[in-house]
Amino acid sequence: MSGTVATAGAIQAARRRRSSLHAERRWALWGSYAALAVFVFGFLVPPVYILITSLKSDHEIAEQGGNPWIVSHPTLAHYDKLLHNANYVGFFINTVEVALLVVTISMLISVFAAFSLARMRFWGSQTLATGVFLTYLVPGSLLFIPMFKIIGDFGLINNTWCLLLLYPTLSVPFCTWIMIGYFASIPRELDEAALIDGAGWLQMLWRIFIPVAMPGIIAATIFAFTVSWGEFLYPLVFLYSSDQMVLTVGIVSDLIKGDVFQWGEIMAGSLMAAAPPVIVYAFLMDYYIAGLTAGATKG
Amino acid sequence: MPDGAVAQAGAPPLVSGRAGNRSLHKFMRRKSSIALLMCLPLILLIAGLVVYPTIYSIYLSMLNKKMTHFVGLGNFTFLLSRPTFRMVIFQSVFFAVTAVFFKAVIGFAIAHFMHNIPSRTQRVLRGLLLVPWVIPLAISTLGWWWLFDPSYSAFNWVLVKLGLPSVPWLGETWWARIAVVTVNVWFGAPFFMIMYLAALKSVPEQLYEAAAIDGAGAWQKLRYVTLPMMRNIISITVLFSLIVTFANFDIVRILTSGGPQDQTHLFATYAAQAGIQSGDIPLGASISLFMLPILAVFAFFILRGVTRRTQEQA
Numbered sequence: 001m002s003g004t005v006a007t008a009g010a011i012q013a014a015r016r017r018r019s020s021l022h023a024e025r026r027w028a029l030w031g032s033y034a035a036l037a038v039f040v041f042g043f044l045v046p047p048v049y050i051l052i053t054s055l056k057s058d059h060e061i062a063e064q065g066g067n068p069w070i071v072s073h074p075t076l077a078h079y080d081k082l083l084h085n086a087n088y089v090g091f092f093i094n095t096v097e098v099a100l101l102v103v104t105i106s107m108l109i110s111v112f113a114a115f116s117l118a119r120m121r122f123w124g125s126q127t128l129a130t131g132v133f134l135t136y137l138v139p140g141s142l143l144f145i146p147m148f149k150i151i152g153d154f155g156l157i158n159n160t161w162c163l164l165l166l167y168p169t170l171s172v173p174f175c176t177w178i179m180i181g182y183f184a185s186i187p188r189e190l191d192e193a194a195l196i197d198g199a200g201w202l203q204m205l206w207r208i209f210i211p212v213a214m215p216g217i218i219a220a221t222i223f224a225f226t227v228s229w230g231e232f233l234y235p236l237v238f239l240y241s242s243d244q245m246v247l248t249v250g251i252v253s254d255l256i257k258g259d260v261f262q263w264g265e266i267m268a269g270s271l272m273a274a275a276p277p278v279i280v281y282a283f284l285m286d287y288y289i290a291g292l293t294a295g296a297t298k299g
Numbered sequence: 300m301p302d303g304a305v306a307q308a309g310a311p312p313l314v315s316g317r318a319g320n321r322s323l324h325k326f327m328r329r330k331s332s333i334a335l336l337m338c339l340p341l342i343l344l345i346a347g348l349v350v351y352p353t354i355y356s357i358y359l360s361m362l363n364k365k366m367t368h369f370v371g372l373g374n375f376t377f378l379l380s381r382p383t384f385r386m387v388i389f390q391s392v393f394f395a396v397t398a399v400f401f402k403a404v405i406g407f408a409i410a411h412f413m414h415n416i417p418s419r420t421q422r423v424l425r426g427l428l429l430v431p432w433v434i435p436l437a438i439s440t441l442g443w444w445w446l447f448d449p450s451y452s453a454f455n456w457v458l459v460k461l462g463l464p465s466v467p468w469l470g471e472t473w474w475a476r477i478a479v480v481t482v483n484v485w486f487g488a489p490f491f492m493i494m495y496l497a498a499l500k501s502v503p504e505q506l507y508e509a510a511a512i513d514g515a516g517a518w519q520k521l522r523y524v525t526l527p528m529m530r531n532i533i534s535i536t537v538l539f540s541l542i543v544t545f546a547n548f549d550i551v552r553i554l555t556s557g558g559p560q561d562q563t564h565l566f567a568t569y570a571a572q573a574g575i576q577s578g579d580i581p582l583g584a585s586i587s588l589f590m591l592p593i594l595a596v597f598a599f600f601i602l603r604g605v606t607r608r609t610q611e612q613a
Contacts, residue, residue, distance in 0.1 A: 028415050029415060029416060031412075031415075032411075032412035032413075032415040032416050033416065033420075035408070035409075035412045036409065036412050036413065036416070036424055036428075039405075039409055039412075039428060040424060040427050040428060042485075043427070043428055043430060043431050043485065043488075043489070044427065044430060045446075046431075046439055046442040046443055046446060046485070047430060047431075047434060047439065047442065049442060049445070049446055049453060050439075050441075050442040050445075053445060061451070064450070064451075067456070068451065068453040068456050069453060069456075069457075108340070109340040109341050109344060110341070112337040112338070112340070112341075113337060113338045113340065113341035115337060116333075116334040116335075116337035116338050117338065120330055120331065120333065120334030120337070121331075121334070122331035122332075122334045122335055122338075123331070125334070125338075128338060128341075128342070130602065131345060132341070132345070133602060133605070134598055134602065135345050135349050137539075137542055137594065137597075137598045137601065138349055138353075138594070139542065139543065139545075139546030139567075139590075139594070140546075140548075141546045141547075141548045141566070141567030141570070141571075141587060141590070142353070142356075142546065142587050142588075142590055142591065142594070143349065143352045143353065143356065143587075144570075144571070144587070145356060145359065145570060145574045145575070145580060145583045145584040145587055146352040146353070146355040146356035146359055146584060147348075147352055148574070148575060148580065149355070149359065149580060150351075150352060150355065165348065166348075168344055168348070169344065169348045169349055172341065172344055173345070176341060201330070201333055226433075226435070229435060230435025230436060230437060230438070232435075232436070232437035232548065232549045232552075232553075233548045233549070233552075233567070233571075236552070236571075237571065237575050247438075248435060248437040248438060249437075251438070251441065252441070252553070263445055263448075263451075266441055266445070267441070267442065267445065270438045270439075270441045270442060273435070273438050274434045274435060274438045274439070277433055277434070277435060278430070278433055278434060281429070281433045282426075285425075285426055285429075288429075288433075289425075289429075289493055292490065292493050292494075293493060293494060293497045
């Protein structure tokens with residue numbers, strides 16, 4: 001009898017413990033949701049405020065009294081004005097051209113180099129792979145002053161195309177580094193099979209490595225694109241006339257005249273300038289994140 | 300040697316049914332030369348556009364302003380004797396350390412919350428939380444600039460509504476310092492979140508179960524299971540972020556241009572002001588070179604961490 005009571009007590013205690021565990025889990029779940037909601041809200045304030053301001057008329061922006069967080073008379077006037085602003089359209093075209101060319105150059109250099117470093121060992125290849133990683137850690141702000149002299153000696157100051165020399169120094173090392181990781185993870189049996197079938201190195205790269213490592217190639221391409229789209233220091237230092245500028249520096253230099261800040265247009269211009277990388281990210285988020293984490297895990 | 304490599308690789312890539320030791324030997328020789336050729340653009344890029352400028356920068360830093368004669372370490376001693384530059388050193392360290400600390404803590408907290416929720420919602424929230432990292436920094440900083448505007452600050456509107464005094468965001472030294480750190484934390488925390496979330500997912504569930512059987516609470520699980528398992532990725536991320544934050548240029552250049560009274564300058568912005576705007580290239584070069592030893596030390600430890608991690612995973 002006392003035995004059954006003890007058992008019943010134990011079952012009840014276990015049930016209570018389980019339900020308290022359950023409650024604890026549920027509490028943790030809702031607590032996490034609440035905390036995350038706060039962070040999402042905080043993180044999205046600046047981009048949302050950019051959007052809000054870009055939809056206001058100049059008159060509404062200049063009004064001191066009202067609530068700045070709401071738009072009472074939304075208008076697309078700033079967007080319209082920018083799309084008819086030859087300078088802004090020029091910045092956009094320059095940025096697109098530079099980004100596409102830099103992505104192409106970076107991918108050509110890094111895919112060949114990574115293939116050779118991952119598969120075809122040669123004297124010094126290990127050192128070179130380490131060197132690639134170290135170069136990736138060299139920030140642009142360390143080198144822009146000597147670069148200013150070097151690019152000046154080439155006569156390329158204030159020439160958009162000087163960016164084609166400068167940006168690859170930022171994009172190629174990382175692209176190569178993550179491509180080495182992706183290529184190295186391809187099983188060696190595949191190359192052996194290809195060699196037996198009589199494939200050359202280039203065929204092997206083209207027919208096997210590139211298709212198999214496609215996720216890595218997409219991740220590297222996204223990285224090269226975001227770097228060349230958003231870089232600020234180099235264009236600020238090396239370009240000074242409107243026809244040569246890219247978006248990141250053009251918006252500030254073109255829409256601020258002395259003390260007059262055309263905030264509505266600056267915000268609309270920023271939003272349109274931010275759109276391409278954000279759209280790429282929205283469609284290829286998984287590759288984007290793979291590229292982000294690859295730096296520390298692959299190679 | 301390189302000439303030979305080029306000449307050999309210039310020949311059509313060999314692959315055919317030709318068997319035998321001689322051609323195999325030739326093939327091996329050719330393999331390494333093709334390999335070198337494939338790396339050549341990379342080698343040229345690193346040598347010509349990274350290594351050479353670094354060395355050139357050291358040379359430049361030892362010249363006088365007109366670059367006519369050699370002054371040795373004159374620029375460096377001149378800089379160290381200037382209170383403004385000592386302030387730049389302080390501000391750079393303050394900026395990097397504070398910003399990385401908050402990025403790491405916030406990133407870690409968000410990663411933990413994310414780990415608690417089901418993966419479907421996790422995807423959506425992760426997508427939203429990464430937005431600050433995706434927008435080019437120079438562009439989002441323009442938005443922050445407008446939020447901090449002295450007369451139209453939308454933050455101040457909220458503060459006033461809450462009955463608090465408005466804040467001179469970019470006008471006073473410490474407020475301006477807080478402002479630039481805030482923008483950097485906002486921009487960088489998502490990166491930490493992603494790295495930590497990936498690391499959290501790789502901690503084996505059995506370890507937590509074992510800890511639970513041993514009677515470990517939430518705090519003990521964090522302290523004795525999660526943190527030791529994530530130690531390597533935490534240190535890699537923190538060191539990497541220290542380098543990037545230390546070398547940051549965009550935020551300060553746009554928000555304050557180093558003001559008020561040069562109080563928010565970092566190495567990069569101060570170097571640009573001295574070297575490009577004031578035209579003293581050697582002085583600018585020596586200012587950015589101050590970053591080199593610090594970056595080298597961090598880079599050494601990152602490399603060690605990454606190598607270890609690769610070995611662990613292999």
